[in-house]
Amino acid sequence: MELTDNELVELAKKNPESFGELVARYQDRLFRYVRRISYFREEDAQDIVQEVFIKIYLSLNIFDDDLKFSTWAYQITRNATIDAIRKKQARPQTICLEESDVAKIIQSDTDIQLHLETQDDLHKMQQIIDGLPYKYREVMVLRFLEDKNYEEIMDIIQKPKGTVAALISRGRKLILAQAQDQFILN
Amino acid sequence: MKDISQDILAKIKAGHLMPASRFRLAWKSYAFWLLMLLMLVVGALSVSLIVFNLADFDPRLVHSMQLHKFFRVFFLTAPYLWVFFLLVTLVCGVLAFRQTSRGYRQSLLFITSLGVLVVSILGVAGHLMKINKSMNTLIQRSIPAEFREISGPREGRWNRPGDGLIGGEVLSVGEQEFSLRSFRDEEDWRIVVTDKTQRNENETIIVGDRIGVIGEKTGELVMQAFSLRKFPEDWDGRPPRKMEPHANIENPIMDSQKNQE
Numbered sequence: 001m002e003l004t005d006n007e008l009v010e011l012a013k014k015n016p017e018s019f020g021e022l023v024a025r026y027q028d029r030l031f032r033y034v035r036r037i038s039y040f041r042e043e044d045a046q047d048i049v050q051e052v053f054i055k056i057y058l059s060l061n062i063f064d065d066d067l068k069f070s071t072w073a074y075q076i077t078r079n080a081t082i083d084a085i086r087k088k089q090a091r092p093q094t095i096c097l098e099e100s101d102v103a104k105i106i107q108s109d110t111d112i113q114l115h116l117e118t119q120d121d122l123h124k125m126q127q128i129i130d131g132l133p134y135k136y137r138e139v140m141v142l143r144f145l146e147d148k149n150y151e152e153i154m155d156i157i158q159k160p161k162g163t164v165a166a167l168i169s170r171g172r173k174l175i176l177a178q179a180q181d182q183f184i185l186n
Numbered sequence: 187m188k189d190i191s192q193d194i195l196a197k198i199k200a201g202h203l204m205p206a207s208r209f210r211l212a213w214k215s216y217a218f219w220l221l222m223l224l225m226l227v228v229g230a231l232s233v234s235l236i237v238f239n240l241a242d243f244d245p246r247l248v249h250s251m252q253l254h255k256f257f258r259v260f261f262l263t264a265p266y267l268w269v270f271f272l273l274v275t276l277v278c279g280v281l282a283f284r285q286t287s288r289g290y291r292q293s294l295l296f297i298t299s300l301g302v303l304v305v306s307i308l309g310v311a312g313h314l315m316k317i318n319k320s321m322n323t324l325i326q327r328s329i330p331a332e333f334r335e336i337s338g339p340r341e342g343r344w345n346r347p348g349d350g351l352i353g354g355e356v357l358s359v360g361e362q363e364f365s366l367r368s369f370r371d372e373e374d375w376r377i378v379v380t381d382k383t384q385r386n387e388n389e390t391i392i393v394g395d396r397i398g399v400i401g402e403k404t405g406e407l408v409m410q411a412f413s414l415r416k417f418p419e420d421w422d423g424r425p426p427r428k429m430e431p432h433a434n435i436e437n438p439i440m441d442s443q444k445n446q447e
Contacts, residue, residue, distance in 0.1 A: 019194070027191065057194070061208045064287070160293045
C-alpha cells in the first residue's frame with residue numbers, strides 16, 4: 001500500500017531515503033509551478049526546485065499536519081521563487097504560459113469561452129493573461145492551472161481567504177475588460 | 187524535468203544534513219506570539235488608565251456644565267498619552283500576530299476587532315480590580331513633575347475654575363456657602379450653594395470633606411455651585427507624591443557631621 005505524504009514526512013525525519021519518494025512525487029508539479037509564476041529558464045527553475053526540496057527537508061520538523069504537504073511545499077516554492085526573482089532584480093513580466101494553460105484559464109470563464117473564435121483570439125488572450133499584474137496572475141495560476149482551492153491558495157500565498165477571493169475576482173474582471181478593449185469580446 | 191530525487195538525496199548525505207529542530211525553525215513565530223501577548227497586556231493597562239482618568243466624567247458633568255464647556259474640558263483633559271499608547275500597542279500587536287505562522291489567515295479587520303475586544307475586557311477588568319489605581323500611583327510617583335499633567339490628566343481637570351471646575355478640601359461650612367481650599371493651588375474659595383445646587387440626597391458637607399464643585403466663577407475666588415460631588419477619601423486631587431523619609435528618622439550622615447563640629 002502506498003504511504004501518504006504525511007507518513008512519508010514522518011519517515012523522512014529519521015531516514016532521508018523516504019524523502020526521495022516525496023521528491024519523486026512533487027518534483028514535476030513544483031517545477032511546472034515555478035515556470036508558471038516566473039520567467040526563469042528550465043535550468044534556473046530546476047535549480048530553484050532543488051533548493052526548495054533541500055529547504056523542505058531541513059524544515060520537516062516544522063511541518064504542520066493541519067496543512068496538506070502539497071500546500072506546504074507550494075508555499076515554500078512560491079517564497080523561494082519570489083526570492084530568486086528579487087535576487088535577479090527583475091519583475092516576472094515575461095512569463096509565457098502555454099496555450100493549453102491559457103485555454104484552461106479561459107475555460108473557467110464561460111463569458112470569454114463562448115466568444116473565442118479564432119487561434120488569433122487565443123493568442124491575444126495569452127498576451128492579456130501574461131500581462132496581468134503579478135498578484136492576479138499568481139492566483140489565477142494557482143486556481144485554474146494548479147487546481148488549488150481557496151483554502152490552499154490562502155496558505156500558499158499567505159493572505160486571508162477574502163483577499164484570495166478578491167484577487168481572483170478582480171483578475172477575471174481585468175481579463176474580461178482587456179479582452180473587450182481588444183475587441184476579442186463584444 | 188529530469189528526476190532530481192537522487193541528486194537531492196546525494197546532497198543530503200554529502201552535507202550530512204538533518205532536519206533542524208522545531209524551536210530553531212519556529213523561534214521567530216514564538217517571539218511574535220510573545221510580543222503580541224505583551225502588547226495585549228500593555229494595551230489593557232492603557233485602557234484601564236484611560237478609564238481611570240475618565241471615571242470622574244459622568245452625566246452630571248454634562249448636566250451641570252454647558253455642552254460646549256463639557257467638550258472643551260473633555261478634549262483639554264483627555265488622557266491622550268494612554269490613548270496614544272493604546273493605539274501603538276494595538277498596531278504592534280496586530281502586526282506581531284500577522285507575523286506568526288498562521289497569522290495571515292485572519293483579516294486585518296478581524297484581528298483588530300478581536301484585539302480591541304480583548305484589550306477592552308482586560309482593561310475594564312483591570313479597572314474593577316483597581317490595578318489602574320496602583321499603576322497611576324506608581325507612574326505619577328516615578329515620572330518627572332512636568333509630565334504628570336500628561337500622564338494623569340484627571341488631577342488637572344479639577345483645577346479649572348474658568349471652566350467651572352474646582353476641587354478641594356472643605357475648611358468651614360456656613361448657611362448657604364462653604365469655603366474650600368483648592369487641591370492644586372491651595373487657594374481658599376468661597377463656594378455659594380443654593381437650593382438648586384445638585385448633590386446626593388442625605389449627603390451633608392462637613393469640614394475635611396474632599397469635594398468637587400461644578401459651577402460658575404462669579405468673582406475673585408468665588409464660585410456659584412451648580413453641582414457638588416464628594417471625592418473618594420483616598421484621593422486628594424493631587425498626583426501621588428514621592429515617598430519622603432519620615433521626619434523622626436535620624437540622618438546618620440548629618441548626625442556625624444554635627445558631632446565633628
